[in-house]
Amino acid sequence: MDTSIIIGDILLIFALSSLVLFIFHRMRLPSIVGFLITGVLAGPHGLSLIGIVEEVEMMAEIGVVLLLFTIGIEFSLKNLSRIKRLFFVGGSLQVLLTIGYVTLIAEIFGLSTAKSLFIGFVISLSSTAIVIKLLQDRGEIDSPHGQTSLGILLFQDFAIVPMMLLTPVLAGSQDTVFQSLLLVIIEGVGIILLVVILAKWIVPYMLHQVAKTRSKELFILSVVVICLAIAYLTSSMGLSLALGAFLAGLIISESEYSHEALEKINPFKDLFASLFFISIGMLLDLGFLLNHLMLVLAVTFGILVAKSMLAGFSTIMMGLPMRTAILAGFSLSQVGEFSFILSHAGFLYGLITQTEYQFLLAGSIITMTLTPFMMIIAPSFATLVSHLPISERLITGGKLARLDEQVRIKDHLVIIGFGINGRHLAKVASGVGIPYVIIETNPETVRVERAKGEPIFFGDATRINVLKEAGVEEARIVVIATSDPIATRRITSLARKLNAKIHIIVRIRYLQEVEELTELGANEVISEEFEASMEIFARVLYKYLVPRDEVEKYIAEVRRGNYEMLRSLHGKTLSIPDLEVHLSDFEMDAFRIEETSSVVGKTLQEVNLRRRYGITVLAIIRDSEAIPNPGGNVQLLEGDTIIALGRHDELFRLSNLVGGNEDHRESLNIKEFD
Numbered sequence: 001m002d003t004s005i006i007i008g009d010i011l012l013i014f015a016l017s018s019l020v021l022f023i024f025h026r027m028r029l030p031s032i033v034g035f036l037i038t039g040v041l042a043g044p045h046g047l048s049l050i051g052i053v054e055e056v057e058m059m060a061e062i063g064v065v066l067l068l069f070t071i072g073i074e075f076s077l078k079n080l081s082r083i084k085r086l087f088f089v090g091g092s093l094q095v096l097l098t099i100g101y102v103t104l105i106a107e108i109f110g111l112s113t114a115k116s117l118f119i120g121f122v123i124s125l126s127s128t129a130i131v132i133k134l135l136q137d138r139g140e141i142d143s144p145h146g147q148t149s150l151g152i153l154l155f156q157d158f159a160i161v162p163m164m165l166l167t168p169v170l171a172g173s174q175d176t177v178f179q180s181l182l183l184v185i186i187e188g189v190g191i192i193l194l195v196v197i198l199a200k201w202i203v204p205y206m207l208h209q210v211a212k213t214r215s216k217e218l219f220i221l222s223v224v225v226i227c228l229a230i231a232y233l234t235s236s237m238g239l240s241l242a243l244g245a246f247l248a249g250l251i252i253s254e255s256e257y258s259h260e261a262l263e264k265i266n267p268f269k270d271l272f273a274s275l276f277f278i279s280i281g282m283l284l285d286l287g288f289l290l291n292h293l294m295l296v297l298a299v300t301f302g303i304l305v306a307k308s309m310l311a312g313f314s315t316i317m318m319g320l321p322m323r324t325a326i327l328a329g330f331s332l333s334q335v336g337e338f339s340f341i342l343s344h345a346g347f348l349y350g351l352i353t354q355t356e357y358q359f360l361l362a363g364s365i366i367t368m369t370l371t372p373f374m375m376i377i378a379p380s381f382a383t384l385v386s387h388l389p390i391s392e393r394l395i396t397g398g399k400l401a402r403l404d405e406q407v408r409i410k411d412h413l414v415i416i417g418f419g420i421n422g423r424h425l426a427k428v429a430s431g432v433g434i435p436y437v438i439i440e441t442n443p444e445t446v447r448v449e450r451a452k453g454e455p456i457f458f459g460d461a462t463r464i465n466v467l468k469e470a471g472v473e474e475a476r477i478v479v480i481a482t483s484d485p486i487a488t489r490r491i492t493s494l495a496r497k498l499n500a501k502i503h504i505i506v507r508i509r510y511l512q513e514v515e516e517l518t519e520l521g522a523n524e525v526i527s528e529e530f531e532a533s534m535e536i537f538a539r540v541l542y543k544y545l546v547p548r549d550e551v552e553k554y555i556a557e558v559r560r561g562n563y564e565m566l567r568s569l570h571g572k573t574l575s576i577p578d579l580e581v582h583l584s585d586f587e588m589d590a591f592r593i594e595e596t597s598s599v600v601g602k603t604l605q606e607v608n609l610r611r612r613y614g615i616t617v618l619a620i621i622r623d624s625e626a627i628p629n630p631g632g633n634v635q636l637l638e639g640d641t642i643i644a645l646g647r648h649d650e651l652f653r654l655s656n657l658v659g660g661n662e663d664h665r666e667s668l669n670i671k672e673f674d
Helices: 003-026 031-042 053-075 077-108 113-124 128-137 144-171 174-212 216-236 241-253 258-283 286-291 293-317 322-331 337-348 354-386 392-396 420-432 443-451 464-469 485-498 511-520 528-543 548-564 576-582 609-613 648-658 664-672
Strands: 413-416 436-440 456-458 477-480 503-508 524-527 587-592 616-622 625-628 641-646
Touching (some): 003 031, 003 258, 031 354, 053 258, 053 337, 077 144, 077 293, 113 293, 113 337, 144 241, 144 337, 258 337, 258 354, 286 293, 286 354, 322 354, 337 354, 443 456, 464 485, 511 524, 609 616
Parallel strands (some): 436 456, 477 503, 503 524
Antiparallel strands (some): 616 641
């Protein structure tokens, strides 16, 4: 074999894929779809640019081994604990319902039970690589539908093991089915024992001994040896190399060296995995597609609709809202990369014909290509469905917990989302006596927290009746701390429409979302991305012994510069917080008057804060009622909160005065003005 021909083919593949990926990047489409299109164009059924397809497929086989190896490492059984219900309940429901539905439809069209069941296996799987990449790019991986999709995808990745084991059984004759099933059970138990023994004792010990040498070359070689050895072992048992690679990754994921192994293998994985997806595209017969275009499109449409509905139904069965179900269902509507491996195995075993294989291949590639567009239209479709005359129980995923009439509150805080931010805020609000209500979409969280006495209610806050039930119309502040950026925008808009005076604080991930949320009515938008950079900035300055007041001044200036440049006033009148921009030397703060303070019982004229400290009292909060621009005859009482404007050092002295920490001389000075 002429080596130059192979190198020329590889050069052509990567050059063409670079061009396609550049175009896809401009169109903001995932790279995996670009690789598939590259394969279709370069393959023997496209422009026939590749002369030696077999060699490319051999490298693609290495690519899929490394791809599944890295997926196995990232799978990590330890991380399943936080989404175990989504994994076990949601994943099993989605897979079993899809297999059952597809099997029934296939049998109606005259296919055998074994073949129908196998096609159900193939179609039940979705693309972990595409969906997780898109969720990460959209900042939705931690959203309710993102976590739901992740749990179901992980279950599908694990379900490939019994599916691969059952494939030769389904291809066997009827008289050997019982023996084959018994062999599958024995192989399955053997594989589980092998994984447990290797993951718990052998592999961690081996990697520890290798790591002690501090040799990077030895470490990466050891990781590759483990991967290929287990892949070869499963292959010798009549299973696939890909399955062995996945199990090898799963074994290493349980060791403390999993992150290091993933880092070392990733560059090779990205290179060879691209060849895998390109080779899949090469398998698509464009002539077959054009000759059976309408039927292929009908099959593709059926897959998209069926998988979206079944995944959505599985989500609803877990008690999650309709919106989460639609978003998760649309995300999982495609046929995934594991399906290519499974369908190829079925073709080799003679379980499906060449025509059926091409139908599955064409449908799979088209659904994967359409996935980004499905995820784009999902929020609009979810909003449309929410306005239909559908049962409230179905829309919210369960009966909305209602506030009792006797405990209805006003002028309170509404917390939307009970994650880390929501929990901390609720704890602080409870500690200082601020009345609050929580809206959460996770039914299990609601059940647990209500048992603890938290005023938490189950519901989808993108629905106006849920916000009304939480009393947004009479609330003072609403804090939106969800991980769904699309839902965040809708909640912000609805809250502003319900209450023109409410103060809306929104937590977001990325800085570029600030402007749109401000236009929708948010008063304050806190970017995790930006605030994290500010924290790093402050800690660096502290380490260089920059005084704290200077650090705070720098942070205030940077924060104003970065947030304000992203929002416009749109004709709004100047508010009190806006004064900080124009009075950069001044600060505004709130101080509670303690029982031991010498100002208790005195009027503002008697205390004379402006003359003594250069401080202006803007307002006094008393029993949740504001006294704006108070006159000199207003008496200061214990528990009052003073809103004051002044310089940093002046406000520091005021905090000591009202807190009862002033020295004797300060206390006497007050009497001089009596």
